[in-house]
Amino acid sequence: MKQVTIPFKSVRAFGRSLIAVAAMLLLVSTTLNAQVNTNWDFSESTIGESSTADWWILGGDYADHEFIEDPDDASNILLQTTLTEIDSAANAWDVQVASVNTVLDSGATYVISGRLKYISSTDAATATINFTSGDVGIHQYGASINNDEWTVFTLDTVRTESEVTANVGFHLSNSSLENGDVFHTDYIKIEKVEEVVEEPTEEKNFVNDNSDFQDVTLGATTGIENWWMLGGDFADFEFVEDPDDASNVLHKTTITDIDGAAEVYTVQLASINNELEAGGTYVMSGRIKYVSSTDAASATLNFVSGISGINLYGQSVNNEEWTVFEFDTLTTDTAVTAAPGFHLSDSNLENGDVYYVDYIRIEKIGESDTDEPAEITAIADARTYQDSSLVISGIASTPNYGFNNGQWFLQDETGGINVIFFGEGDIEVEPGDEHILYGTISSYEGQVQIDVDSAEVVSTGNDVLVYEIGLDEFLNVESDYQGQYVALTDTATYLSEISDWPVEDFDGWSGSGTNVYFQVAEDTITYRIDRDEAFFDGTAEPADGEQFLLSGILSRFNEEAQFYGGFFEDDILTPAPAPTPLPVPEPPYAVGDTLNYNGSLTLSDVGATAPVAWTISLAEGSSAEVVGDAADEDGKALAVTVAWSGTTNWYENEAVNEPINVVEGETYEASVWLKADEEGRSGRFYAGMPASGSYERARGFSTPVSELTTEWQRVAFTFTATEAQATNGMRVGVETNAEVNDGGVIYIDDIVLQKVEGTSNEVGDQPLSFKLDQNYPNPFNPTTNISYAIPEATQVTLEVFNMLGQKVKTLVNERQVAGSKMVSFDASSLASGVYIYRLQAGSFVKSQRMTLIK
Incomplete structure (x- = not known):
């Protein structure tokens, strides 16, 4: 059989168990004492029984336990656990086996291990298990074990600071377990190690001053350089002799008026102004003891680094026990200032509670192995990298709106993000500043943010895209x-x-x-x-x-x-008031009627750059204005001075007269008068739909080019309006963006779109009024026809409702030309009953009833 060994992976914040244990990597000899726990391998148990001294074998309502002969070794005994009613267990971990009541000596070193096999009744590939040590405080949760294979679990070597009772065992943890699944336990053992601890040969390189208070005077806490001791109105501070080591000095904080503090974290102790070099590798740690005045079991506190994103909040510390906190090893990309320290965080603190701090250390342990600049991550990508340290760049879109901390928003062309720079409330940030930020991605109440370690301003005055x-x-x-x-x-x-x-x-x-x-x-x-x-x-x-x-x-x-x-x-x-609608002509039209408005620029003043009913698009460097040089009698024309954009897109310099309403099937002539400041210039004259009609043109996009002279000349063409043109409307324009026009002036005047002969939709052919007829047949099953008439082109909506006022069908929702209309309504999917159909055409609204009988 294949055997897998799973080592325990340490947790960085120590001291969370009921009794503090110092977890250390030790250099030890290979001499091990006999196993400390009783009957560690079931050698004293009887085959067929289900209990034995100094062992917990729990969950008998959900599993059968039995000592059996090892099928691979007749001299060995296994504990077999067979699941019978696992669905009835409130939690999978109700089924457990543990070696209990083993007393570990103070100041001793131990190795804890166990061997287990899982046999699936459904041939599942794996299951998960918990291997725990009880009050020793080190555990491995949710470890995967393979089907039909032995797995050995070994927790980290531990050294006890005080006597502690160990209850070591396996708990089930997989919610997908099935009745019939079997677990074989071979042993659970606790071995005492005869240790030989080697003293470190390399001197520690502590960055911060007075990290363990070795240079202070007992009693006084003033004048200690590069240390914060805040909250003196709510607590007393003093340096005292360590009662366990007369050569050691502790910092003592006694709570005196905690109710007077607006926030408990006002009381804090920190080592400040510590400059960490770019490319350095550091470890920050602290050691603290809490002594309750009311014999409370525990309290919580924060261990913070002063560097964005590197903090341990709400950490539990046990009463009258030393707890060591240590952050993950930090490698700095840029120089950064650190201020590690302890902040109180428990709202249940009492006056008289005491905290002892042994040390707060920053140790430099090496240099970064690369001088390569960090790669900049696009903000859209960075937002997806939760808890990752990285570098982003972008434009500040807000000022700094923070107080104690700097806060602003940053965006690049891919995305945006909230920025928080802890402890830098006074940092100056202006919208348009370009920043490079080094930090860690996190989130707060769902909002993604970067917790900044360092910030660099690259440039200022940039545009902020909206x-x-x-x-x-x-x-x-x-x-x-x-x-x-x-x-x-x-x-x-x-x-x-x-x-x-x-x-x-x-x-x-x-x-x-x-x-x-x-x-x-x-x-x-x-x-x-x-x-x-x-x-x-x-x-x-x-x-x-x-x-x-x-x-x-x-x-x-x-x-x-x-x-x-x-x-x-x-x-x-405040939005600008809605513009007064232009008096653009509406159908019906007679032959000879002009459909466009202000095409001759009569209603615009000389010098105007935005003539009424005209849309002017200009490339950089181009300009347009109304001038007093006209082809007609009003004395006004539009002069476009062209700065060629360098592309073949004629429309990058154009003047368009719009909007224009046309009628499907009618024939129109579009005409314009054009000239230029010199021979050899050219222009393109077209009639086409706006954006809603994809800018399609009456003569296609290959618009003919008109060669211009210094004399006025008329350009014209005719077309018959389509349904799409009637629905979307039309515009008439002149395009001038051509290399031959660069630096020149094109003059435009008297654009006209006029109805001409060839149409069958004269005034007399139009309905004289709006009308909505009764549907036919009525009653009906399941289809009926609805007829209506509109005397002019307008937006038309025809909808069907049930008697509760709920809309069940939209039959028409579009702009339609004048005329008589008919729509078929299929009610196959509806229940029998009375329905209402309603026509809205412009300001005309009318409803009728119809009856569906199935």
Whole structure:
């Protein structure tokens, strides 16, 4: 059989067990004493029985236990555990076998091991098991063991600081176990090691001053350079002689007025101003004892490093026991300042409680083996690397809005992220600063952030990109735009009754942000306004129902998407009033009618750069304005000065007259007058649909080129309108982005789109009014026809509702040309009953009833 050995992997925060154990790597001799625990290999047990002295064999309601002969070695005895009712057990670990009541001596060294085989009744590949040591405090949880193979478990060598009772055993831990599964235990043994500890030959390289208080005077705690001892209003500090070692000095903290502290972590001790070199490798550790004044079993505290992302929060320490804390080995990419220390964190502390600190050390143990600069990770990728240390670069999109800690948002072209720089509340950050950040990716309440170790400003004054997004994208907490500056395209309505607008200037600590709320469509969204740094801090509250356009950082709080910001005046912006609709002609048209508006520029002033009913697109360096040199009698034309963009895209310099409504089947002539500042210039004249029609053109995208002279000339063509053109509307334009026009001027005047002969859709052919007829047949099963008429082109909606007002079908939802219409309605999927159909065409709304009988 294959045998697998699984060593125990140490946990970095020690002292979490009921009795403190110093877990150390020791250089020891190979001489082992006899096993300490009784009947460690069941040699004193009787085959067929299910119990033995000094052993727990638990879970008899869910499994059968029996001592059997080892099928591979008749001289050996195994404990066999067969699962019978595992589904009835509240927890899989109710089934366990353990060697108990073994007393380990103080100051001794032990090795703990066990050997187990799993035999699946369903031929499963593996199961999981727990191997625990009880009060010794070292365990291996959820270890995988292979089917039908022996596995040996060995915990780390341990040295006890005081006498402790060991209960060592195997617990089941796999929720997928099946009745009939079998576990064979060969032995569980505790061996006492005769140790020979070699003294370290290399002198420790401690970075911090006075790491173990060797250079202080008993009693006084003032004037100790490079140490923080904070919270003197709530605790007394003093240096005292170690009662267990007269040559050692301890720092003693006695709680005196803990109720007076706003936060318990106000009381703290830290070694500060420790400069760690770039490329160095360091270990930080501390040793502390808690003595309760009320005989409480334990308390909690924080061991922090002063370096972002390297902290142990809420760690349990047992009453009257020494606990050692140590961070993972740290290799610094850049120079960084460390301030390791202990902060109180237990809200149940009592006056009279005492903490003794033996040391807080920073030890340099080596140099980095590479001088290569760290690779920069794209922010979108970095967001997925939780708990990973890496380097990112981007543009700051907000100022620093933090207090004790620096906080801002950073984005690159791939994504955005929240930045937190612990202990750097005064760091100056301006939107547009380009940063390189070294740190660790984490998250807080669902929001991804980087805990910064060091920051470098590369450049300043960069543009901050703002991305337009719709409501659905905004509400998606997993949106790719999370952490970036966004502008919501939907209009938002302010909700004053549930909002807490920051009407007063803020200069305090608590309440560093406030929530205001807006209604967008059917959703209520949160805008969290930063206080102190926000533009809106201390401004008048908007009126209830006032409408705004919102922008800011797309952030999240748990499963809620929200805006964060208010840093800039236009983050909460009153939208411009809706423009007055242009009096663009509407059908029906007579032959000779002009369909476009202000095509001759009559309604625009000389010098205007944005003529009414015109859309001007210009490449960099180009310009356009209305001039007093015209082809017609109004004396006005449009002059486009062309700076060629260097591409073959004619539309990068163009002037378009829009919108224009056309009727399907009618024939139109499009015409324009053109000239240039000199011979050899050219232009392209076209009629086409807007974006909703994919910019398709009446004559295709291969628009003919017109050669221009210094004299006005008329360019014209005719076309018959299609259904798509009637639905999407039309625009008429002149394109000028060509190399031959570079540095020149193209003049445009008197664009006209006019109805001409060849159409059958005259005024008299149109319906005179809106109408909705009764469906036929009625009653019906299962289909019927619905007829209606519209006298003009408009948006048409025809919908069917049940008698509860619930919409069951949309038959029409599109812009339609004038005429009589008929739609067939198939109700095969509906139940018998009365239904309502409703027509809305422009401002016309009418409903009728119909009856479905099956």
